[in-house]
Amino acid sequence: MVQAVLLDIAGVLYDGRIPLPGAIESVAKLQQQSVPLRFVTNTSRQSPQQVKQYLDDLGFNVKQEQLFTAPAAVVAYLENRHMTCYALVHPNLDVLFEPFQSTAPDAVVVADAGERFDYMHMNQAFQHLMAGAQLIAIGDNRYFKKAEELVLDAGPFIHALAYASDKKPIIVGKPSTTFYEVVVASTRCAAQQVLMIGDDVVADCEGAIRAGLLACLVRTGKYRPGDEARCELQGLMCADDLPAALELVGL
Amino acid sequence: MVQAVLLDIAGVLYDGRIPLPGAIESVAKLQQQSVPLRFVTNTSRQSPQQVKQYLDDLGFNVKQEQLFTAPAAVVAYLENRHMTCYALVHPNLDVLFEPFQSTAPDAVVVADAGERFDYMHMNQAFQHLMAGAQLIAIGDNRYFKKAEELVLDAGPFIHALAYASDKKPIIVGKPSTTFYEVVVASTRCAAQQVLMIGDDVVADCEGAIRAGLLACLVRTGKYRPGDEARCELQGLMCADDLPAALELVGL
Numbered sequence: 001m002v003q004a005v006l007l008d009i010a011g012v013l014y015d016g017r018i019p020l021p022g023a024i025e026s027v028a029k030l031q032q033q034s035v036p037l038r039f040v041t042n043t044s045r046q047s048p049q050q051v052k053q054y055l056d057d058l059g060f061n062v063k064q065e066q067l068f069t070a071p072a073a074v075v076a077y078l079e080n081r082h083m084t085c086y087a088l089v090h091p092n093l094d095v096l097f098e099p100f101q102s103t104a105p106d107a108v109v110v111a112d113a114g115e116r117f118d119y120m121h122m123n124q125a126f127q128h129l130m131a132g133a134q135l136i137a138i139g140d141n142r143y144f145k146k147a148e149e150l151v152l153d154a155g156p157f158i159h160a161l162a163y164a165s166d167k168k169p170i171i172v173g174k175p176s177t178t179f180y181e182v183v184v185a186s187t188r189c190a191a192q193q194v195l196m197i198g199d200d201v202v203a204d205c206e207g208a209i210r211a212g213l214l215a216c217l218v219r220t221g222k223y224r225p226g227d228e229a230r231c232e233l234q235g236l237m238c239a240d241d242l243p244a245a246l247e248l249v250g251l
Numbered sequence: 252m253v254q255a256v257l258l259d260i261a262g263v264l265y266d267g268r269i270p271l272p273g274a275i276e277s278v279a280k281l282q283q284q285s286v287p288l289r290f291v292t293n294t295s296r297q298s299p300q301q302v303k304q305y306l307d308d309l310g311f312n313v314k315q316e317q318l319f320t321a322p323a324a325v326v327a328y329l330e331n332r333h334m335t336c337y338a339l340v341h342p343n344l345d346v347l348f349e350p351f352q353s354t355a356p357d358a359v360v361v362a363d364a365g366e367r368f369d370y371m372h373m374n375q376a377f378q379h380l381m382a383g384a385q386l387i388a389i390g391d392n393r394y395f396k397k398a399e400e401l402v403l404d405a406g407p408f409i410h411a412l413a414y415a416s417d418k419k420p421i422i423v424g425k426p427s428t429t430f431y432e433v434v435v436a437s438t439r440c441a442a443q444q445v446l447m448i449g450d451d452v453v454a455d456c457e458g459a460i461r462a463g464l465l466a467c468l469v470r471t472g473k474y475r476p477g478d479e480a481r482c483e484l485q486g487l488m489c490a491d492d493l494p495a496a497l498e499l500v501g502l
Contacts, residue, residue, distance in 0.1 A: 118369040119403070126394070126403050142415045143377070152370070152377050156411035164393045164407040 002214065002249045004036040004187035008198035010043060011221015012242055014058055016147050020220055022243035024059045031061055035251065036187040042070040042139035042173040042203060044111035044154065045090045068183045070138040070173025071096055074109055077136065077172050085109045086128045088121055104131070110161065111138040112154040122160065129165035139173035141203050145222040175207020184213065197245050201227045209233045216245045253465065253500045255287040255438035259449035261294060262472015263493055265309055267398050271471050273494035275310045282312050286502065287438040293321040293390035293424040293454060295362035295405065296341045319434045321389040321424025322347055325360055328387065328423050336360045337379045339372055355382070361412065362389040363405040373411065380416035390424035392454050396473040426458020435464065448496045452478045460484045467496045
């Protein structure tokens, strides 16, 4: 039934800087089968190249063209519409957005800027929004797991700017249906035959189900007991980890 | 008809560091009449004493007991409930909240922390919330006017933390009905005879109307054309500035 698999990376493949039990073997097995495999992430503290390198270093076998990141999707969004931007992003992504910079930008792009989420940068973004710029967001993830702590992701800061400027953010990464459609199209499978596996019940699972995919929540990474109940859509599968999720669907 | 007057301060009495035209005279006139007068502010970059001193220095005649600030209301809230807190506030308010500090706080208090709204402090607040603390907010003002710029107030950062932790903030300052009730009670007038004058259509005017008061929006301070239409409640009065607002009600 499942013809293609989409994997979130942080919290599904690794946690902290350590591969999760069985994850390397699961990816290797999928790569050997004829099942199209994609890696989809809203991670925006690294460039797409840095994400691949990081997975390589951990022992995962990933091809660059299998990797779909929210920052790359935002770049495509800006290019297609010939838009300029003010980028409130992590320094690792500056090079990606430098060609779009303007002092009177069409859009404010907000990714997980980490320590750059300070009052000065938030104010600059706010003032561009009040001057007419659109608000484009990489995702609206609440938090992620870093070492043993949950830490703030981009979502809260996007909500702050949306509230301040009374603008609705355009979400380009997960859980956007458009983002999932682009990834599904690359697999040449029908959405209802594609399984998304993630540890974020909203961005990964609800987003995928809304886009017509199958979805499985894994109880690793940022998962917290009770997250299953936070899914407002029907059809959520659950498994303890990536190997269990694949077993559940017979892969 | 109007038996008591409540005045917001920034944007109604002064703008930047300059008294607005006619504002000093208007306050002096009200002080000489028998009309109870109160100054109500969510300003939380200064202690109540500093706010009074600032108004004194600008030439306004204000008694400390006429001044109702959101930070003082939060202190009363914590005291009445014997609660501890983690205070994400401006350094000027540290002395106010120092007695309530705890490493396992009952509440996270968020005021306009200014430059202290950085990633590290936001994360600390978030982690206390995830550990069970309530979210107490001084107000939810979107922005205020500083010199010629609009800059972010506490509201957006409160929304960020509410979204991240999935908690509903307890708003203690304006536009909370409880806050207005405390101020109105001090005037010994009925709410429907009390007029609130402010430049913030949501915190000042909607909040006051919801609490049963009369409200007048002034087109000074942070006011922007079209703000009148953002009021979702009936009965909003409008005037160009404080002297015009008083004239409108025959004071």
